[in-house]
Amino acid sequence: MPLDIDPRAADFIADPYPALAAIRGVQPVFRSASLGGWVVTRHADCKALLKDPRLSADRMGPFFAHMPDERRARVARLEATVTRWAVFVDPPDHTRLRGLMNKAFSPRAIEGLGHLVARRVDALIDAFAGRRRIDFIRDFAYPLPATVIADLLGVPLADVDLLKRWSDDLGAFVLTARATPDKYERAEAAAREMETYFGDLVEARRAKPGDDAASWMIGAADRDARMSREELVATCVLLLFAGHETTTHLIGNGMWSLLTHPDEMAHLRANAGDSAFVEGAVEEMLRWDGPSLAQVRVARDRYEWQGVVFEPGDRIFLMLAAADRDPDMFADPDRFDLGRDPNPHLAFGFGIHFCVGAPLARLEARIAFPRLLERLPRIALAPQTLRWSDNLVVRGLHSLELDLDNG
Numbered sequence: 001m002p003l004d005i006d007p008r009a010a011d012f013i014a015d016p017y018p019a020l021a022a023i024r025g026v027q028p029v030f031r032s033a034s035l036g037g038w039v040v041t042r043h044a045d046c047k048a049l050l051k052d053p054r055l056s057a058d059r060m061g062p063f064f065a066h067m068p069d070e071r072r073a074r075v076a077r078l079e080a081t082v083t084r085w086a087v088f089v090d091p092p093d094h095t096r097l098r099g100l101m102n103k104a105f106s107p108r109a110i111e112g113l114g115h116l117v118a119r120r121v122d123a124l125i126d127a128f129a130g131r132r133r134i135d136f137i138r139d140f141a142y143p144l145p146a147t148v149i150a151d152l153l154g155v156p157l158a159d160v161d162l163l164k165r166w167s168d169d170l171g172a173f174v175l176t177a178r179a180t181p182d183k184y185e186r187a188e189a190a191a192r193e194m195e196t197y198f199g200d201l202v203e204a205r206r207a208k209p210g211d212d213a214a215s216w217m218i219g220a221a222d223r224d225a226r227m228s229r230e231e232l233v234a235t236c237v238l239l240l241f242a243g244h245e246t247t248t249h250l251i252g253n254g255m256w257s258l259l260t261h262p263d264e265m266a267h268l269r270a271n272a273g274d275s276a277f278v279e280g281a282v283e284e285m286l287r288w289d290g291p292s293l294a295q296v297r298v299a300r301d302r303y304e305w306q307g308v309v310f311e312p313g314d315r316i317f318l319m320l321a322a323a324d325r326d327p328d329m330f331a332d333p334d335r336f337d338l339g340r341d342p343n344p345h346l347a348f349g350f351g352i353h354f355c356v357g358a359p360l361a362r363l364e365a366r367i368a369f370p371r372l373l374e375r376l377p378r379i380a381l382a383p384q385t386l387r388w389s390d391n392l393v394v395r396g397l398h399s400l401e402l403d404l405d406n407g
């Protein structure tokens with residue numbers, strides 16, 4: 001049987017790591033028939049290709065360009081928005097957009113959010129503290145990042161669920177190739193509504209700047225004549241979109257990993273007051289079962305690489321999840337070890353597109369886990385059937401039922 005992975009197979013979705021390790025051991029760069037592109041699984045190779053200027057991050061432009069005209073016209077707003085997202089743009093435009101985002105996400109700006117994150121964490125725990133059963137995703141891992149990114153962008157909390165719905169509709173288009181009924185129409189409608197919403201937000205902040213990331217970015221964009229209004233609005237949409245689902249899955253997958261490794265859970269409880277230990281623990285959660293299985297690049301030109309030939313337009317799936325369990329890079333890679341050091345994982349990517357929100361995601365997880373363990377002395381899994389997301393870019397649980405009193 002030819003070597004391949006089937007990202008739709010139930011056992012791959014539940015636990016993709018054995019299949020990825022088997023491929024890495026046999027053929028670390030191969031052409032996948034099921035994905036219609038190259039699959040790269042070694043850490044050193046993923047890192048090298050994430051820095052290779054012969055590859056483009058623009059995987060949306062070619063997709064729209066290949067659409068029949070009539071269908072393309074029906075998703076015009078969607079195209080205008082996502083093709084301006086820094087994550088899909090190459091230099092020199094990427095450099096401008098990245099500079100704008102860096103204004104809002106400097107490590108210092110994010111550190112200053114610590115009190116706010118701690119307040120949100122406590123309020124969420126207060127809301128379910130008396131209950132025995134919770135859905136950890138619905139009750140904690142989703143609302144924490146969603147409300148923090150709303151605070152950061154200066155969006156009213158009352159609108160968080162609305163923004164989540166728009167984000168989900170965009171995600172069905174951006175994150176998966178699977179055909180679902182009306183996915184184009186819904187993503188287009190979401191893009192239009194978000195354009196109006198964030199367009200109004202930009203105008204309001206321009207008239208009356210606040211102390212929020214949106215105001216800093218708008219101020220910076222207005223001083224920089226090269227930044228268009230469309231780019232500014234698209235960047236707000238990207239930050240909202242990229243900022244919550246991934247962090248939800250860091251917290252959700254992290255809790256799942258702790259519950260399935262009771263010794264490590266005990267280890268974290270015993271060291272919850274040690275900030276260096278907690279920082280390392282969060283890095284190991286990112287490496288072990290991080291929120292992104294793969295990132296995609298597109299070859300610009302024909303060139304030979306590691307004995308294979310990339311043709312222009314070829315898609316290359318960089319399997320971050322496989323790279324982060326590569327025995328050439330990590331000692332005992334199939335062990336979840338919260339004390340692991342060093343831990344040069346690729347969960348936030350590498351190179352010029354390295355996640356701009358990494359300091360924020362880390363801050364949230366570093367505050368959330370010690371508070372959760374301190375305030376919930378007994379956390380156990382409740383009986384349930386787990387459902388993992390079934391796409392390669394994002395990996396996470398739809399729900400995680402916990403029993404908070406198993407004593």
Ligand code: HEM
Pocket residue numbers: 057086087088098101149238239240242243244246247250290291292295296346347348349350352353354355356357358360361
């Ligand atoms: C644990 C949570 C997160 C993970 C695992 C994650 C993962 C990633 C990865 C792998 C990339 C690189 C994509 C590529 O190379 O094509 C990326 C880029 C990006 N992330 Fe995150 N992310 C997380 C949280 C966040 C947050 C909280 C935000 C914003 C508030 C954010 C905003 C972005 C943006 C804007 C980019 C594009 C950067 C660029 O192209 O220069 N992410 N993220």
